[in-house]
Amino acid sequence: MGAHIDPSATPSGTGCAECETAGGWWFHLRRCAACGHIGCCDDSLMRHATAHWRATGHPVIRSFEPGEAWFWNYDTDDYDAGPELAPPQSRPADQTAPGPRGRVPRDWVQQLQQRSD
Template identity: 60%
Template sequence: MPHDQTPGLEPTATPIGAGCVQCMAGDGPGWWFYLRRCAACEHIGCCDASPSQHGTKHAREAGHSFLTSFEPGESWFWNSETDQYYEGPELAPPTVYPASQPTQGPRDKVPRDGERQLH
């Protein structure tokens, strides 16, 4: 089956924002280690190593199984239902967070001991 016809993948969905939607809205401590993009909608969430794990929470609550990285140099897809990696289609831009944003972000929210809080 072509990737653009795979249930749960919507290559034309354009992500909103440059960071985790929930963290930026004040849900949890408000910072992340890495970002994940929902491959079915515009949602950007934080990874499972982040304190709030919003990416996977979104996938499970919305029934959107496929997540992909929103990090530079990464192009994998993860299915949160099967816990497996997949190859997927090229998604609509942007495919990574803005270059002006630090890897862990947002800059003013990450605590000094952030690395020790990895899950």
């Protein structure tokens, strides 16, 4: 796993980079351990963290949620431990999940339940 982690890479922002650009929203956030890209999780509508792995070949992510420090490796389809990454370790604690505040639709639960796999 170590070859796919750069502990000095800083997060690309405080929310999903692609959702922010498109004015969208996310359920939870994931951080690429190689380059710091922040993408939305697979429970989100757009699944940008997985799309980033497929586009770049960076297989290791870390949760970007407050209080979570787990790593996931897409190549092995398993959890693992990893080193401390450059701060910040998570989205701001006052940022809502789902988020960001003001862009989450009222029917967000139904949207997530209805998304196509």
